[in-house]
Amino acid sequence: MTTTPSQGVGLGMPQLPAPAYPDDVRTRLETDAREIIARYPDSRSALLPMLHLVQSEEGHVTRTGQRFCAEMLDLTTAEVAAVATFYSMYRRGPSGDYQVGVCTNTLCAVMGGDAIFEALQDHLGVGNGETTDDGKVTLEHIECNAACDFAPVVMVNWEFFDNQTVASAKRLVDDLREGVQVDPTRGAPLCTFKDTARILAGFPDEREGAVEAGGSAGPASLIGLRLAKGETQPVRVVHPRGEGPRDQPSAQHTGSAEHLSSHDAPQDTSASDPSHPAGPVAEEGE
Incomplete structure (x- = not known):
């Protein structure tokens, strides 16, 4: 069966071609796209950040954006669409800020x-x-x-x-x-989501404090390590935005006046079962 570019294979349903970006937008996106493509030895490897780039323009990956990626990377629109529809971070329709x-x-x-x-x-x-x-x-x-x-x-x-x-x-x-x-x-x-998409495309994050910002594992993840080291200092508890500590029982083995997190505070094995105290495993020959 022979089809024209504007016809769906096997469906016989004509499809309108994707509209083009305005000239000024196209020029700006081409400059950004070339910067992205230059990072990779093979241009098709740039497809994921390129999809973030076009998403930063309209808030979702449009048919126009897919066609732009295909043209810049010498791919078919089908190859671009296959990737754009696979990953959940690429929006297929208009979405919120x-x-x-x-x-x-x-x-x-x-x-x-x-x-x-x-x-x-x-x-x-x-x-x-x-x-x-x-x-x-x-x-x-x-x-x-x-x-x-x-x-x-x-x-x-x-x-x-x-x-x-x-x-x-x-x-x-x-x-x-x-x-x-x-x-x-x-x-x-x-x-905003558009700004986030541009950052994910690999462009500098210009938010004040973004470079210094960071996160770490929470108290529930770190308590085992703290106990193994013999530490008994209270740990930092993160509460919902705008709320103070909740009324909770004391954490018996940390000196904290509240639970270590939203989960129950851990108990020492040796304290709960004195006949089988926990301790370092002796090396062979000791």
């Missing part, structure tokens, strides 16, 4: 993630993957982001908001919609 993702994997779910996601759907009047009428917030449930010791976790444009509650998550999205500055629990300052 702030991508609010609620982790609903097992641990976050049982710690309150499911309740947060359901509450935000009702609060914002949107479903999974949908955007508020003002174009500010797109809500979605996301897979594990390796922050289980801060569960339940909400991410905004891939920045962490830890130990959330239904109330704190509602305040967060309200502030985003009202233009109130919000600060992630850790990591770099928050920016």
Whole structure:
């Protein structure tokens, strides 16, 4: 069967060609694209950052953006589309300035993630993957982001908001919609989704404090290491944005007046079973 470029294979349905970027936009994107392509020995290796680049232009990967990537990298639009539709970080349709993702994997779910996601759907009047009428917030449930010791976790444009509650998550999205500055629990300052996409394309992150920002494993991950070292100093506890410590039982073996995280404080094996004390394993021959 012979088809024209504007016809779908096997469908017989004509498709309009993707519109072109305006000349000034095209010129600017070509300059950026050449900088990206120069980083790689094989131009097709630049496809992932190139998709972030075109996403930074319109907030999602459009057909125009796919055609631009194909032309710059000497690929077919089918090859570009196959990659653009495989990775969840590339949006296929218009989305909000702030991508609010609620982790609903097992641990976050049982710690309150499911309740947060359901509450935000009702609060914002949107479903999974949908955007508020003002174009500010797109809500979605996301897979594990390796922050289980801060569960339940909400991410905004891939920045962490830890130990959330239904109330704190509602305040967060309200502030985003009202233009109130919000600060992630850790990591770099928050920016729009388009700005995030440009950073992911490999261009300098110009946010103030972004270079110095960082994160680390949380108390629940580090407590085993601290106990092994014999440390008994209180550890830092991260609370939901705008909230103080919750009423919790004392952590018996750290000197802290509260739990080490949203999980139960650990117990010493030797204390719970005196007949089998825990201690260093003796080397053979000692």
